[in-house]
Amino acid sequence: MxxxxxxxxxxxxxxxxSSRGIVTCFRHVLGNHGHTGVTDTEIKRTIGKTLEESFSILTGITEAGTLADYKREYVKAADVHMTANTxxxxxxxxxxxxxxxxxxxxxxxxxxxxxxxxxxxxxxxxxxxxxxxxxxxxxxxxxxxxxxxxxxxxxxxxxxxxxxxxxxxxxxxxxxxxxxxxxxxxxxxxxxxxxxxxxxxxxxxxxxxxxxxxxxx
Missing domain, CATH: 3.40.50.1000 (HAD superfamily/HAD-like)
Known part of the structure; x- marks a missing residue:
């Protein structure tokens, strides 16, 4: 080249x-709100998108306030789990x-x-x-x-x-x-x-x- x-x-x-850390954080938020049936592969396919876009794809939710709340929960989980799993x-x-x-x-x-x-x-x-x-x-x-x-x-x-x-x-x-x-x-x-x-x-x-x-x- x-x-x-x-x-x-x-x-x-x-x-x-960073897939292990990302999946861990998504699972934390999704589990808190009863979103079951989402696979690890589905989560990994959203890597690179914004958190709001990813949560909307995974849950079908489009309401901006709810997606913002999910993002805040994710960021808190990432402060604990992300670096250690990247x-x-x-x-x-x-x-x-x-x-x-x-x-x-x-x-x-x-x-x-x-x-x-x-x-x-x-x-x-x-x-x-x-x-x-x-x-x-x-x-x-x-x-x-x-x-x-x-x-x-x-x-x-x-x-x-x-x-x-x-x-x-x-x-x-x-x-x-x-x-x-x-x-x-x-x-x-x-x-x-x-x-x-x-x-x-x-x-x-x-x-x-x-x-x-x-x-x-």
Whole structure:
């Protein structure tokens, strides 16, 4: 793959497997309100969407106040369960360090709260590895709106959009890159299939993050 000056990543199912923590938190809220019959796979398929969207998909509820209440309960549960049940994929740190050593600017754009992402990097001793994080609290409109990705591009130094690669696992990420006008690489860490990602503009669909490393010349 070509060399970019800036690499921006989604977080859940792209850099980390947070599915155990996410399922635990959803199960806590769903159980509190009698929503039975929701499978782990159904929960995992919502990863990358906002919490309100996810709860609406899983329960059929559309009333904004109820969804906001569910979100607040989820956030409280996540304060307890999320970081301890989130793990970097085996190649994540190796790839980030390789890109960093070549002078690339590294960023994250996620619907997850910025402080929760920072917590994992700090607790695993990798704080400072990424240059900036745009979290859900930093934007008014969630992905696939390009607000967060465009904010991240603005924070990156040097080059224009042609020098940026956005890496994500879902069609939400693919649509975000398309809306922002940046190159996109899909990674098959999550629940989204290769065929689903290939329906969007992309420079590559890779099995794991090693596939985005520049080819030596």
């Amino acid at each position: 070509k060399r970019y000056t800036t690499y921006i990543f989604d977080f859940d199912y792209t850099l980390v497997d 793990f970097f994929f085996p190649e994540t740190i190796e790839v980030l360090e390789a890109l960093k050593s070549e002078g690339a600017v590294l960023g994250i754009v996620s619907t997850k709260f910025r402080y929760r992402i920072l917590d994992l990097f700090e607790k695993t001793g990798h704080d400072g590895l990424v240059d900036f994080i745009v979290g859900g609290e930093d934007v008014k409109a969630a992905k696939p709106d390009p607000e967060g990705l465009l904010l991240a591009i603005g924070r990156a130094s040097g080059g224009g959009k042609s020098e940026v690669l956005y890496v994500g696992d879902s069609v939400v990420d693919a649509a975000t890159a398309q809306a922002a006008g940046t190159d996109f690489s899909g990674v098959l860490h999550g629940m989204t299939t290769r065929e689903e990602l290939e329906a969007y503009p992309h420079v590559a669909i890779v099995d794991d993050l090693r596939g985005i490393l520049p080819i030596p010349v």
